[in-house]
Amino acid sequence: MYQQLRTTALATPRAAAMFAHVEDAAPETLAELLAAAGSGSRSRPGCVPSCSRRSRSPCVPTPTVPAPPATPDKAAGGAQHVAALWAALEERYLNGRYDGTGRPDSLRHVPGPRPVLLTAPHAVTHIRDGARKPADMTTGGLAETLAELTGCIALTCDGTPTRDPNYDPDGPFKSRLDTLLPGTTAVLDLHGMQDTWGPDVCLARGLHPAGSADLLEVCRRELTASGFTVSVGDPYDANTPHTVTSYCQRAGVPAVELELARRIRNPWDQPETSARLLAALQNALIAAGG
Numbered sequence: 588m589y590q591q592l593r594t595t596a597l598a599t600p601r602a603a604a605m606f607a608h609v610e611d612a613a614p615e616t617l618a619e620l621l622a623a624a625g626s627g628s629r630s631r632p633g634c635v636p637s638c639s640r641r642s643r644s645p646c647v648p649t650p651t652v653p654a655p656p657a658t659p660d661k662a663a664g665g666a667q668h669v670a671a672l673w674a675a676l677e678e679r680y681l682n683g684r685y686d687g688t689g690r691p692d693s694l695r696h697v698p699g700p701r702p703v704l705l706t707a708p709h710a711v712t713h714i715r716d717g718a719r720k721p722a723d724m725t726t727g728g729l730a731e732t733l734a735e736l737t738g739c740i741a742l743t744c745d746g747t748p749t750r751d752p753n754y755d756p757d758g759p760f761k762s763r764l765d766t767l768l769p770g771t772t773a774v775l776d777l778h779g780m781q782d783t784w785g786p787d788v789c790l791a792r793g794l795h796p797a798g799s800a801d802l803l804e805v806c807r808r809e810l811t812a813s814g815f816t817v818s819v820g821d822p823y824d825a826n827t828p829h830t831v832t833s834y835c836q837r838a839g840v841p842a843v844e845l846e847l848a849r850r851i852r853n854p855w856d857q858p859e860t861s862a863r864l865l866a867a868l869q870n871a872l873i874a875a876g877g
């Protein structure tokens with residue numbers, strides 16, 4: 588199953604390049620990692636139930652990131668293909684049972700020509716108030732997959748953050764945001780919530796939601812049209828100063844936090860649902876990018 592998914596995913600040049608780092612890994616290690624994050628989903632570590640609380644510092648304008656050629660989504664070729672791509676791109680994060688492949692505080696930046704930013708600050712295990720918090724699994728691979736399919740930009744953590752990007756007022760992730768936000772037209776901050784909260788997706792509005800109403804509505808409309816249940820501001824609203832959403836809004840960039848139930852972000856066991864989520868978010872990103 589894994590080899591099949593991998594072969595399919597390697598059809599895209601970016602995925603092939605990213606896969607290079609696991610080519611030499613022992614098969615049993617790969618199998619173990621995939622077992623931890625794949626079909627044994629009920630035994631996997633849980634996602635962080637809350638991702639919000641406070642923020643500060645203004646952003647410093649910097650040159651925009653050079654854009655490579657766009658990667659259109661049209662030829663994605665069905666649910667199995669895009670789910671396989673998502674599963675493949677998740678490998679960077681699930682290494683070491685979600686300690687990631689980077690050193691502590693390592694960030695992964697995927698540039699793109701479309702000025703919409705996807706963030707996954709909890710893609711790997713992170714530190715909050717001195718305690719390790721489990722990753723929002725598959726959000727790193729989701730951000731990268733959407734970037735691959737739409738040409739948007741992705742920023743994720745691929746090494747354990749020593750400062751929680753969605754909780755602490757500063758740190759490497761927010762410093763990188765400062766360089767990326769000028770010229771960015773919208774930010775979707777991707778997180779994971781437990782299924783028991785109820786909705787498939789919770790849209791969290793942030794502390795300064797006035798300028799983000801249109802973006803939120805686009806997300807709500809596309810997700811609902813694709814058959815997902817969506818709540819707004821319940822159980823999460825990202826309405827503390829240091830959330831990524833509040834931070835971006837304060838810099839003048841529309842932003843929304845998406846809390847995704849675990850059942851809709853499992854590209855290994857639920858490829859059709861995963862593909863449906865990707866399609867809905869692709870539409871939202873394209874609409875948001877103008």
Ligand SMILES: [Zn+2]
Nearest residue numbers: 638709723778
């Ligand atoms: Zn989170």
